[in-house]
Amino acid sequence: MGELEPGPKWAGLFAEYWPDYRRWWSSEGVETRPTYWECYQALKLHMPELLVIYEQLCELAGGGDEAARFLSLYNPPPYLSGCSQAVWSGEEPVLVRNYDYSPLAFDRLIMRTGWQGRTVLGTSDGLWGLVDGINDAGLAISLTFGGRRVVGDGFGVPVILRYVLQTCETTEQAASALSRIPSHMSYNVTVLDAKRSYITAFMAPDRPTLITQSAVATNHQEKVEWAAHARFTATVERERYLLQRMTMHRDTEEKFISAFLKPPLYSSAFADGFGTLYTAVYRPRLGQMELRWPRGTWAFELDNFNDDQRMIHIPV
Incomplete structure (x- = not known):
C-alpha cells in the first residue's frame, strides 16, 4: 500500500x-x-x-x-516470533532477513509512506509499525525475537522500528534511539546504513540495550536464556551457520541470499507459528527491497512504488 x-x-x-x-x-x-x-x-x-x-x-x-x-503499541500483549538476519558486506551492502511467524497473525502488507516528508518502505505490523524496512536516507532495519520470557513496560518493537526510520539517517543515530526507547520484550534489531556501518542492538525490558558490532542475529542475545525455545527454533545452529557462511565460505551475494530459502535458515514450521513467511533483501544505498520465496520474487523501489498484490501459498 x-x-x-x-x-x-x-x-x-x-x-x-x-x-x-x-x-x-x-x-x-x-x-x-x-x-x-x-x-x-x-x-x-x-x-x-x-x-x-x-x-x-x-x-x-x-x-x-x-x-x-x-x-x-505501548505495553501490548506479548508475542513471539523466530527470524534470522545478517548483513552481507560485499560490493553492495545488503541486509537479509527471514521473518518466521504465524501466517494467521501477519498483516500481509508492504507499506510505503511519505509521512512528514520522510519516505519509508517496509513490512507492516500493527498497521503503522514495521518488522523490517528502509528509508530515503539509505537506512535499513530489521528485527528478530531475543529469546527471553521477560515482559515489561515499553513499546512493541514494530513502532520502535517505525520511529527509527522516520527520524534517523545513520546507524549511529539509530543506535542512540534504540538505546533509550523501552521495549516491552527482548528483541535483536540490526541496522545498516548507506555508508556500510551496521550494528545489532540487543533490546530488553529489564536491562540496558546492548549495542554490538554483530552482523548476525537469530533468537538469542549474548547467551541462550530460554532453552526450550532455543531448541525448538534452532537459534544457535542458525547463528553458527550464518557466521560460517560469512567467515569461511565468503559466498557471492546471490548465493548468500539463496541460503535463507533453504534449511537450516528456512523454517517450514507453519503449523506451530514459526514458518518462514518471506525472505527480505534490503539494499540501502540503492533504495531497493525484495521479498523472496522458494518459488518467487517481488521487487520494490522507494522511488517507484505501485500498489499491487501477489498470491503466495503458505501451508497451514
Missing part, C-alpha cells in the same frame, strides 16, 4: 484489520492494557516526533479510546 500522508487507504486498512487486532489486543482483558493518557504520555516522553502521525491515525481510526490505545 502506498500513501504519502495518512488518508483513506490507511483508514480502509484499519477498518478491515481492527476486529482481529482488537481481539488480540484485548485478549488479556481491556483493563490490563494502559489507558489512553498513559499511552499518550509514553509516546510524548520517548518518541515525541511520532505524536503528529499518531494523532492523525487515531482520527482516521474513528477517534475511539480502544483504537487509540492499541495504535500507541
Whole structure:
C-alpha cells in the first residue's frame, strides 16, 4: 500500500484489520492494557516526533479510546516470533532477513509512506509499525525475537522500528534511539546504513540495550536464556551457520541470499507459528527491497512504488 500522508487507504486498512487486532489486543482483558493518557504520555516522553502521525491515525481510526490505545503499541500483549538476519558486506551492502511467524497473525502488507516528508518502505505490523524496512536516507532495519520470557513496560518493537526510520539517517543515530526507547520484550534489531556501518542492538525490558558490532542475529542475545525455545527454533545452529557462511565460505551475494530459502535458515514450521513467511533483501544505498520465496520474487523501489498484490501459498 502506498500513501504519502495518512488518508483513506490507511483508514480502509484499519477498518478491515481492527476486529482481529482488537481481539488480540484485548485478549488479556481491556483493563490490563494502559489507558489512553498513559499511552499518550509514553509516546510524548520517548518518541515525541511520532505524536503528529499518531494523532492523525487515531482520527482516521474513528477517534475511539480502544483504537487509540492499541495504535500507541505501548505495553501490548506479548508475542513471539523466530527470524534470522545478517548483513552481507560485499560490493553492495545488503541486509537479509527471514521473518518466521504465524501466517494467521501477519498483516500481509508492504507499506510505503511519505509521512512528514520522510519516505519509508517496509513490512507492516500493527498497521503503522514495521518488522523490517528502509528509508530515503539509505537506512535499513530489521528485527528478530531475543529469546527471553521477560515482559515489561515499553513499546512493541514494530513502532520502535517505525520511529527509527522516520527520524534517523545513520546507524549511529539509530543506535542512540534504540538505546533509550523501552521495549516491552527482548528483541535483536540490526541496522545498516548507506555508508556500510551496521550494528545489532540487543533490546530488553529489564536491562540496558546492548549495542554490538554483530552482523548476525537469530533468537538469542549474548547467551541462550530460554532453552526450550532455543531448541525448538534452532537459534544457535542458525547463528553458527550464518557466521560460517560469512567467515569461511565468503559466498557471492546471490548465493548468500539463496541460503535463507533453504534449511537450516528456512523454517517450514507453519503449523506451530514459526514458518518462514518471506525472505527480505534490503539494499540501502540503492533504495531497493525484495521479498523472496522458494518459488518467487517481488521487487520494490522507494522511488517507484505501485500498489499491487501477489498470491503466495503458505501451508497451514
